[in-house]
Amino acid sequence: MSDWKRSGVCLCHSSTTTGSDFCLRAGVRKHNSAVDVYHSTAGEAALPLLGLCEVAIEERKSDQRTHILILHTEAGHSDVSQAEWFNKSAWVHAVQICNLERIGHVDLLLALALGFDFVFLQKLPFEHGAADQSKEVELAQxxxxxxxxxxxxxxxxxxxxxxxxPRTGGRWPYRRPVPGPNRRATARACATVLMPGVHQPLNLPQDAPYGTVELDLSACTMCQSCVWLCPTDALSIGEHKCELVFVESRCIQCGMCQSICPEDALKLRPRIDPKPSADTQQVLHQVEPFRCTSCGVPFVAKSMMDRLLARIWGRKGVRASEEVQELIPLCHSCQIQKQQGGNTKPAPLMIKPRQVSRQLL
Ligand code: SF4
Ligand code: SF4
Structure with missing residues (x-):
C-alpha cells in the first residue's frame, strides 16, 4: 500500500507570512502538486520538525512499517517524485525545506527519536554548505x-x-524524548533516548559543540579569567570564591577558556555524556580561601592574595600607596566602608550594586 505524504517547511520567515510571499508556495505551484505547506512559528522555529514528528510518532506506534523521512530542497522535488514512483509500498514523509542548510544534528536526532526509523537528507550542492551539512550528519550519527x-x-x-x-520496523523501541528549553538540551535528550544502553561518555569529533574541559590542577592558580570569559556559564566560581565549578551540559567547546588561561591549564575534550550528572555542578578545583582581614569573610584564593601581596611588598614588585595596601586584603564591602570612613550607609549619589543572578542556559 502506498503511503507517501508531502509537506513543506519554510524556515526563512517570521510567523506572519501570507500568500505569495510564502517562499514555498511558489515552489509548490511550479511543481503543480498537492502539498501541505506550513510555516514554522517563532516557537517552532527552534525545532521546525517538531510538529511533523509529533504526528509521525502517533502513526508509527499504530503502524509497524518502517517510517522514512526525506528532507529535500525545491531542486530535489523531481528526485523524490521518481523515488516515489519506484517505491510505492513504503511509508514516507517527504518534506521540502527552504534553507535546508539550517537543518542540523538536533533536527535529525529529534526525527530519529520521535517517529522516524530512517532519515534521508538531500546533499547541499554548494561546497561550503555541503561540508557543514556532512559534519552535522556525522555528529547526529x-x-x-x-x-x-x-x-x-x-x-x-x-x-x-x-x-x-526493511519493510517493517517492529514495535517502536524508544521512550519519548522531552524537548529541552533550547536546541542543545533537546539534542542531549534525544541522544539519551537513542542510546539507552550507553552509560559512559562517548567521544565526539574535534569541532563538536558538546564536551568537557580537563584541568591541570598543578598549573591552575584560580585566577578566574576563564570564568569571566566563559559565554555559557559552564565555568563558574563556587563557594567562598575558591572553587572552580563546571557544568558539562552547558559547555559548547568554544575554547575561550583555553585561550585565555595564562597557565595553559585547560584542555577541551569533545564528548557526549548521557548521564544526568552532566547537568550538575562538578568541582574542578578547590583551594584554600583568603579571609577579609576586617570581617573574616572568604573572598579570594589565598594563593592569589599571597602572590599579589608578595609583589606589592617585594623589592621589584608593584608600587602601591599605603592607602591602597590597606584596602587590598579587604573584601568588597569592607573596602567601600573603609573608603567612606566607616559609614555603613551608601553615599548619596552612590549606585547600589545590583544583585546579578546568572541565568542558566
Ligand atoms: S584554569 Fe587557567 S584561567 Fe582558569 S582559573 Fe585556572 S589558571 Fe585561571
Ligand atoms: S569551552 Fe567555552 S563554553 Fe566550555 S567552559 Fe570553556 S569557555 Fe565555557
Whole structure:
C-alpha cells in the first residue's frame, strides 16, 4: 500500500507570512502538486520538525512499517517524485525545506527519536554548505543516529538506499524524548533516548559543540579569567570564591577558556555524556580561601592574595600607596566602608550594586 505524504517547511520567515510571499508556495505551484505547506512559528522555529514528528510518532506506534523521512530542497522535488514512483509500498514523509542548510544534528536526532526509523537528507550542492551539512550528519550519527541517517545526491541513490531498508520496523523501541528549553538540551535528550544502553561518555569529533574541559590542577592558580570569559556559564566560581565549578551540559567547546588561561591549564575534550550528572555542578578545583582581614569573610584564593601581596611588598614588585595596601586584603564591602570612613550607609549619589543572578542556559 502506498503511503507517501508531502509537506513543506519554510524556515526563512517570521510567523506572519501570507500568500505569495510564502517562499514555498511558489515552489509548490511550479511543481503543480498537492502539498501541505506550513510555516514554522517563532516557537517552532527552534525545532521546525517538531510538529511533523509529533504526528509521525502517533502513526508509527499504530503502524509497524518502517517510517522514512526525506528532507529535500525545491531542486530535489523531481528526485523524490521518481523515488516515489519506484517505491510505492513504503511509508514516507517527504518534506521540502527552504534553507535546508539550517537543518542540523538536533533536527535529525529529534526525527530519529520521535517517529522516524530512517532519515534521508538531500546533499547541499554548494561546497561550503555541503561540508557543514556532512559534519552535522556525522555528529547526529555519533549521538545515536548511526546507520539511520544518509545523505543522497540523486534519485538513483535515494531509490537504491530505500530499497535496502526493511519493510517493517517492529514495535517502536524508544521512550519519548522531552524537548529541552533550547536546541542543545533537546539534542542531549534525544541522544539519551537513542542510546539507552550507553552509560559512559562517548567521544565526539574535534569541532563538536558538546564536551568537557580537563584541568591541570598543578598549573591552575584560580585566577578566574576563564570564568569571566566563559559565554555559557559552564565555568563558574563556587563557594567562598575558591572553587572552580563546571557544568558539562552547558559547555559548547568554544575554547575561550583555553585561550585565555595564562597557565595553559585547560584542555577541551569533545564528548557526549548521557548521564544526568552532566547537568550538575562538578568541582574542578578547590583551594584554600583568603579571609577579609576586617570581617573574616572568604573572598579570594589565598594563593592569589599571597602572590599579589608578595609583589606589592617585594623589592621589584608593584608600587602601591599605603592607602591602597590597606584596602587590598579587604573584601568588597569592607573596602567601600573603609573608603567612606566607616559609614555603613551608601553615599548619596552612590549606585547600589545590583544583585546579578546568572541565568542558566
Ligand atoms: S584554569 Fe587557567 S584561567 Fe582558569 S582559573 Fe585556572 S589558571 Fe585561571
Ligand atoms: S569551552 Fe567555552 S563554553 Fe566550555 S567552559 Fe570553556 S569557555 Fe565555557
Amino acid at each position: 555519533m549521538m545515536g543516529g548511526e546507520e539511520r541517517l544518509e545523505l543522497f545526491v540523486s534519485q538513483l541513490e535515494l531509490r537504491n538506499s530505500m530499497a535496502k531498508l
